[in-house]
Amino acid sequence: MENGKILGIAYNVIPVEDLEASAAWFVKHFGFNIRNRREGYLSLFRENRPILDLIQSEHKSRAVFEVRNQRRWVITFFTDDIASLHNYLKSEDVKVGxxxxxxxxxxFFVMEDLDGNLFDVWEHHDCELIF
Structure with missing residues (x-):
């Protein structure tokens, strides 16, 4: 099968309580840019690559699940300098493990956004990722 293959994940969607505050938080801490703004919904990109879509939700569900009473993340971000990113986020009072x-x-380390969505952050120098 030559055509129609999955090439990767385009973006992930997460629920947030305050769309504008959450978007500003991701822009500030990760340098994402905002695109495709619609009613209660917007996209966050890294340059020309989609990363996250934020959807405003008054429901308290978040992008987490539990295994053996331990909260787990759904999304893993990739970095090329985990120590610097970790230090920066701690200095900004972001909840990080x-x-x-x-x-x-x-x-790896785990971090939390303004809404309690949980993310994993990963550094690996022997993995092919397309940017």
């Missing part, structure tokens, strides 16, 4: 070095699997 400790960096975990898992050897050949890379380095």
């Amino acid at each position: 400790n960096i975990s070095d898992e050897g050949k699997y890379g380095k």
Whole structure:
């Protein structure tokens, strides 16, 4: 099958309580730019690449789930300098966990946005990612 293959994930959608405050938070901390603004919905891009769509939701559900009573993330961000990003986010009072070095699997930390959506942040130097 030559055509019609999945090439990757285009973007992820997360629920937020205050669309404008959440968008500003992601722009400030990650340098995303806002596109495709609609009623209660907008897209966040890194340059010309879609990353996240934020949808305003008054419901308290968030982009997390639980395994054995432990909150888990749905989305993993990729970075090429996890220590610098971690230090920056801590200095900005973003809720971040400790960096975990898992050897050949890379380095990770967990962080939370304004709404309690949970994200994993990953650094790995032996993985092909298309930017």
